[in-house]
Amino acid sequence: MAEIHSPTPLYHRIYAVMRERIIKGYYPSDVAVPSEAELSESFSVSRITIRKAMEMLTAEGLVTRTRGRGTFVNDRTKENKLNRAVVSNINGLFSYLNAVGQSTRLKVISLDLGEAPPRICAQMGVSPTTPLVRAVRVRFLDKRPYSLSIAYLLPEIGQTLKRQDLATTNMIDLVQEAGATVEQVEQTLTATLADDYAAKHLEIPVGAPLMLVNRLFFNADLKPFYVAEIFYCADRYEYRVSLKREDGKDFSLGN
Template sequence: MVQVHSPTPLYHRIYAVLRERIVKGYYPDDRAIPSEAELSESFSVSRITIRKAMEMLTAERLVTRTRGRGTFVTKRTKEDEFNKAVVSNVNSLFSYLNDVGKSTRLKVISLDHGEAPPRVCAEMGIAPTTELVRAVRVRLLERRPYSLSTAYILPEFGGMLKRQDLAKTNMIDLVQQAGATVEQVEQTMTATLADDYAAKHLEIPVGAPLMLVKRLFFNAELKPFYAAEIFYCADRYEYRVSLKREDGKDFSLGRT
């Protein structure tokens, strides 16, 4: 093992390596991953250390351990369908969100009114003291947490939200039902790590890798009215974009 003097426990470092291998498809679904004895020899650690790492992977449902057969990477079905989505405009984004909504279940964590973090206020172009509607939800896929989202909405579009509606309807549908017109959406994606709050609701270890997707929705006057921050488990979410050459838009490198 590298970084012998790292403050991170050895079993957690091995867990991180194995987790990365699973996420990247290093281990085929139809074959058992190496045994505890084989991994122990490979990493030059005790079987107890390997067992602790495997327990963490099992707790995340990344692997399934079967007595007499071995340990296999947990198969993913609906998740892979979501990962194939290519989003290129507002309509395709709404179509994607609709597909996700049909195959998942929502759990409402909180719904309240209050000030948003300074970063959100800056993005929305509002004063830091502006009161917004805040809604936090966990989306479940096949009974497991798939994402943790926080919505910040101007009161004129979110003031009438109810917990029972949040538990069964996509937020974008709710704000449009409230009279909002979505003219434009800006989206950014950032790699990050789970803090204690995200870890609790996504049922993952603190420090686990996450994908943070931020969306800013603009109305017909191109003014932001709704900001969303969604944390996805990095091993369950993939975003794809298809890039095509436009006719008559060839680019030539300059000569020096």
Template sequence: MVEVHSPTPLYHRIYAVLRERIVKGYYPADRAIPSEAELSESFSVSRITIRRAMEMLTAERLVTRTRGRGTFVTDRTKDNEFNRAVVSNVNGLFSYLNDVGKSTRLKVISLDRGEAPPRICAQMGVEQATELVRAVRVRLLDKRPYSLSIAYLLPEIGGMLKRQDLANTNMIDLVQEAGASVEQVEQVMTATLADDYAAKHLEIPIGAPLMLVNRLFFNAELKPFYAAEIFYCADRYEYRVSLKREDGKDFSLGN
């Protein structure tokens, strides 16, 4: 999974992936991150390589290492006044998802039920360690991986999913067929790097650039019931938005 002839040292590529996980909240601040031995096995590299990557994270003050307790993410929570949602219409999103479904083919990786990651529990507004249904799929475009999607659903909705349906139908159609009403969707797009899992299923090197789209779906009571993380190959994905001025809605910036 790792490019043998990459000019970037292996430990630096591991550091970059771990840094992305920390920045994106993959590791919660109140829990120890995996040990050197666990990370070594996960990335299929030596513990020396992992140790050098961890030393870089420590020097950057992204993690704190405590003897006898483990390594913890440094709490860097800050509110950013610019991270505000732009309100739009879900019909445009549904139309886009429908077009993507017509142009691609789905490959189901897994459909299971288990303890959801802390970051997903926080988004869904459920207690940590809550069991959710998880569906992992890869979209193929021209017979090559185009995106990796990981969906987390409340059991009352996700429990009705069938593997054969996941191979042929968009998730948004499946959840509505299961009785869910989509009243609101929140979407966040960020740049990230491929970890070992994404690299394997997208057939790209660890540390390759990706576009991560997070979508959170709310029901008629405005309660989240479905969270999706979609990883797109950066060299094959483009998200384009057309913005138009509304009549009578002129706006000028203040000094």
């Protein structure tokens, strides 16, 4: 982890990144998080720094540390009752993706087949051991990284992808060319912080603010077949929605 001039202590920046990972379901509750040694190597910091960060997470009740077993994320299965889907038209999303594709260029980081993170498997409704195709790309706008996109696809769709096509074509066009019908998309936007992987590819410091857009695509049978996680630099991304009141659909707030 490259050191930068910041008034925030290094251990606190590690804590902030680990906290975001835990809240976003990066680590399953039934599997130990990486050890201090592994995290130390991943973030390129000392084990003392990692230990201080983990102590903060423990004090906050996010993890439990047990001698001889390791550190485990505490169960966070209760969902906020205010988290609910807003139904809109899918054509607007496709138009937006097309506009982004025309104004940016792509760099393919990787294309492989393997196990996906538990949070992705849960979204897709597949076993944690199910192999998924993963495609990682960085979009550039004005010669600077604009977004980091990590796509997970079922093999019957993903194995048709080719690196040369990923470098020039929007993923939504590629999956439809592969025979998939996009019937429904669920989109979630959350604020997050850059971990070491995102920081490297977006050329920003670890702990820098990001906007995470998660899109879950359903086929004609309303079965998930594709998940996209897109990390946008917070200072370069704006998401705008225009809402209109439908004629004759006045409402009042209940007590």
